[in-house]
Amino acid sequence: MKRLVVVGGGTAGTMIVNKLRRELKTDDWEIAVIDRDDVHPYQPGYLFLPFGVYSAAQVSRSRHTFLPDGVNFVIGDVDRVDADGNCVILADGRQVPYDYLVIASGATPRPDQTEGMLGPQWRESIFDFYSFDGAQALAGALEKFDGGRFVVHITDMPIKCPVAPLEFTFLSDAYFRQRGIRDRVEMVYVTPLSGAFTKPISSAHLGSMLHDRNIAVETDFLVERIDSTSKSLVSYDERTVPFDLLVTIPLNMGAEFVSRSGLGDDLNYVPVDKHTLLSTVHPNIFAVGDASDIPASKAGSVAHFAVDIFVGNFLQHIAGKKMTGSFDGHANCFIESGDGKGLLIDFNYDTEPLPGKYPVPVVGPFSLLKETRANHLGKLAFRWMYWNVLLPGRPLPLPDKMSMVGKKNET
Incomplete structure (x- = not known):
């Protein structure tokens, strides 16, 4: 029986276990998620709390409600990862062994x-x-x-x-x-x-x-x-x-346990290959979402697009095959601009945000680098998408890799 442990039950970690539980046979794989509590925050909603747009109840739910059957949810603070011994050690002394580890512990204001x-x-x-x-x-x-x-x-x-x-x-x-x-x-x-x-x-x-x-x-x-x-x-x-x-x-900064484990850089982010998300040091450790040091935005959209690439790569990796998926740093972000309007930007490692339409050329319905009512409504609608589509790992009709179709290069 192989063991996959995911540290972090946030956006990236939740999507990963939902997608991989469907792919990994329960007779062959145990999957565990570790987090310090059972509160899953909708962090984009924090922006609206000071203005009374959202209530406190609208920006959090229970983590376990988004985890599929057959996933063990472990609540506890991580003290450190013993990468040589393939074990996650909790602050209360409990040990969670793994064959493969995914660090999805996010970033924290300090x-x-x-x-x-x-x-x-x-x-x-x-x-x-x-x-x-x-x-x-x-x-x-x-x-x-x-x-x-x-x-x-x-x-x-x-x-x-x-x-x-x-x-x-x-x-x-x-x-x-x-x-x-x-x-x-x-x-x-x-x-x-x-x-x-x-x-x-x-x-x-x-x-x-x-x-x-x-x-x-x-x-x-x-x-x-x-x-x-x-x-x-x-x-x-x-x-x-x-x-x-x-x-x-x-x-x-990244999580403190990353530093204590000797797995991080000066800001406690885990160095990984920016295309495969595999640790540059340990062949059975990945870091996904805000926990990694990839030169991309630390945003939910990056986690979403990266997870889609990661799942295919992980399945190839555990099968002893070369990982063929390559994450390009794709990110898109709605930008609230006030008065019921907003912008949208779409970019990746190599291409900066450009004007145009998204996701369908000419049609949109969203405008890139332009204030519109539709962009504002898209920002608000994303909360429903987050809880009901993104976290459960259901497919979104958006390409994982950034496309230049519909964009206008002004350079």
């Missing part, structure tokens, strides 16, 4: 990694929305905010859903206008990047949207500390950005 972030202003004038508690607390802070310097800040890349800070900024602008206080709010977007986004065409487009909304952009800002006394961000080159209300995206 406000403790920036000096002063967790100081006396934390959840007073400094908030985050990348956690459930942070998004809930921020809802109350926004409601009380009546004007002043409002700063949205990214500590460093990579982060989960790299467009989410921009979305939050656009939604905040619309929120302040709806409340009639926008003229009393000075908005600043602070980023470690050289522009609004990582790729030239989309960065220019999104940067112009910030400019049109009278939102200042502070680029190339690498925060060294937060000064709680003066309520300001301080960069390594000694620039300062004062704030009255700061919404920050803390440094994102």
Whole structure:
């Protein structure tokens, strides 16, 4: 009897066990999923919690309800992986042996990694929305905010859903206008990047949207500390950005057990082949989703497209065959822009977001790099798709690999 263990019952891990349970015979394979709790968060929903679009009940469900029959769900904190002994060791001493291991433990905001972030202003004038508690607390802070310097800040890349800070900024602008206080709010977007986004065409487009909304952009800002006394961000080159209300995206890091196991890089992400997702060190360990070090967005769409490639590769790998699937870094992300509109971007390792139509050329119904009502509705509709199609591992009529069909190359 072979044993497959998946560490992480989030987006990637849940899709993997649903798809592989159908492929691996129960007489031949045991499958186990390990996670610290039985709460599966819909993390894209955290963006909307501060604005009252979603309720708390709409952004979480039980993990076990999405796991198929024949999968053992183990609840517990992982202490470390003994890669030489092929065993996952839990904090309470339990051991879960494996023949093949998939690390799908995601990425986590780490406000403790920036000096002063967790100081006396934390959840007073400094908030985050990348956690459930942070998004809930921020809802109350926004409601009380009546004007002043409002700063949205990214500590460093990579982060989960790299467009989410921009979305939050656009939604905040619309929120302040709806409340009639926008003229009393000075908005600043602070980023470690050289522009609004990582790729030239989309960065220019999104940067112009910030400019049109009278939102200042502070680029190339690498925060060294937060000064709680003066309520300001301080960069390594000694620039300062004062704030009255700061919404920050803390440094994102992989799971601590990855570091303790000697499996990760400086940010606890597992080095893998970016096309096969197989560990560069251990031939029976894969890392999928946000847990890996692939140079792609840490987003649900990447997990979805990568898992589809991974499943075929895994079946070939365990059969002793060459893995023929090649993940190209495909990602697509809806970007809420406020006022009931949104954009969509579609890109991969080699091709930046371009204008056009998606998924059907000319028809769409979604427009790339263009604000439309349809894109906003697509963003909202995705929550139903997530719970009912994506997690159960049902097929979506979208290509795993990025296509240039329907796109307009402006270079």
